[in-house]
Amino acid sequence: MLREIYDVPADRIAIIYHGAPDVPFLDPAYYKDQFGAEGRPLILTFGLLSPNKGIEYAIEAMAEVAREFPEALYFVVGATHPEVRKRYGESYRLSLEERVKRLGIEENVVFHNRYVSLEELIKFLVAADIFLAPYLVREQAVSGTITYALATGKAIVSTPSWYAEEMLAEGRGILVPFRDAGAMARALLGLLRDEAKRDRMRKAAYEFGRQMVWREVAGQYAEAFERALVLHARAGKRPFRAFKLHTLPEVDLSHLRRLTDGTGVLQHAIYTIPDRRFGYTTDDNARALIVTLLHWDLYGDREIWDLMHTYFSFLHYAQTEGGWFRNLLTYERTFSPEGDSEDAQGRAIWALGHAVASKLPEDLLALSIELFRKALPTWERLSAARALAFAVLGGAYYLEKFPGDTEVKGALQDLAGKLHHAFVAGAKPDWPWPEEVLTYDNARLPQALIVAGRALERREYVERGIEALRWLIEVQTDPHGDHLSLVGNQGWYPRGGERARFDQQPLDAAALVDACREAALITGDPFWWREMERAFAWFLGRNDLGVPLYDFTTGGCYDGLQPTGVNRNQGAESTISWLTSLLLMKRTLRRRTVAERA
Incomplete structure (x- = not known):
């Protein structure tokens, strides 16, 4: 054969x-x-x-x-x-x-x-x-x-x-x-x-x-590897250099389940206890839905369906007749209008596009399509960079399932064009970024350009996204320890100013994991697999303080890295960021053999 x-x-x-x-x-x-x-x-x-x-x-x-x-x-x-x-x-x-x-x-x-x-x-x-x-x-x-x-x-x-x-x-x-x-x-x-x-x-x-017998088989493998190395050397090629991803923890959903009730996932926790005072958000329930979709695609375990149905139900309830998603729901189940945001709208579109692309049962697929298309008229109202990026990701996912949908493709072209224009207009030689300040969830912007470039066959989008992502990694790599040092939220990183070191957020590490994966898939460059692993390692202690943010005893993730240690609260955003990153790493280990030739 x-x-x-x-x-x-x-x-x-x-x-x-x-x-x-x-x-x-x-x-x-x-x-x-x-x-x-x-x-x-x-x-x-x-x-x-x-x-x-x-x-x-x-x-x-x-x-x-x-x-x-x-x-x-x-x-x-x-x-x-x-x-x-x-x-x-x-x-x-x-x-x-x-x-x-x-x-x-x-x-x-x-x-x-x-x-x-x-x-x-x-x-x-x-x-x-x-x-x-x-x-x-x-x-x-x-x-x-x-x-x-x-x-x-x-x-x-x-x-x-x-x-x-x-x-x-x-x-x-x-x-x-x-x-x-x-x-x-x-x-x-x-x-x-x-x-x-x-x-x-x-x-x-x-x-x-x-x-x-195993002894003989092991010897035959050793001989085969030795012959391969000899042939490789005789051909004048440089030595193999293997790249190993982290030994990955098992996926533990217990803390996500703890944070989730019959309404949805509560956004905050006091230590490990769900904090009902702050209620729920579309932001978090959309991200939690993505966790369940990744889990389903990876394991096909129906036990995830209860959580998945809960998050679908939340998004269905949050969407208005005009297609907009309300964001902040109090514990008493009333929506607060001051909590609405473009980010929440974009994240809901992203999650629903992801759902359409997933291998879901017919009823869940039908609901995903219905909610996604109902939100389509709202896309033209989006202007914030991250909201554009989230919606672009959702649109690209949707087109994986229905590449002939010209209405969605046209809307995706408009949003991706806006995002690309923002990069072109705002970038400077020393600052290839569309904003004057680096803030939160930064890697989603270049990720969206890369994904849109692939979906729309626009090479300039991919190139701009790769350039921005590479720069983002450079400015967030500690020069002494070769580990990820994320932009902190206590001052962010203004152009020409000093970069805040703390508090570093799990959200940003998760965005880098996902963006580097997309860059690796489209370029085939092993550099991006290494950067994906390095971003993931931030959760496990390869960071400025050398302390893990993942809590192996609870299955949760601490809310951030502070100057004195971790923020010991384990809320939804941080735990979902951890689980998303872990599931993407699991998918990478399952579907690819990662090796690099220098």
């Missing part, structure tokens, strides 16, 4: 088998007593249970086997696959159990519905006389279960997947057609009747499997 489809030269291909534990060649009787199978022929299938495993055909075959060998046992070892259980519950397993009852072979088929340790799995394998792989998918390039069966010296009956055809050649197993219970039964009966044949197959499998 590598040679024929991808034209990879043969000398660049190293074949290394799937690894397996190193187990002595033992008689199956050795462990049978531990499973109540002493003196009985034992057939085994193991792995996470799902409909593509074909267990129903194995059960049908077992009914025929049991007529000749009534003492035979068939063990199905493994829990239901979590994704199958999440979507369908235990319906597949229950259908298999019902089939066993209908065929009257309850004494011959045993389901071990659980995860087993490696030590126990090895005992199951050793105890088995035959390993059965009744899988339904031909396009299977590798199978850990067949590898383990080979390495432990089992007689194997399998359907002819790509992997099985290669591994079970030369007498190491028997292949039977897909979905053919009769052929499967005949193969099993042939092995049970002929112990000598079974032993020959076991020996052939075990000898072949010796090259698959």
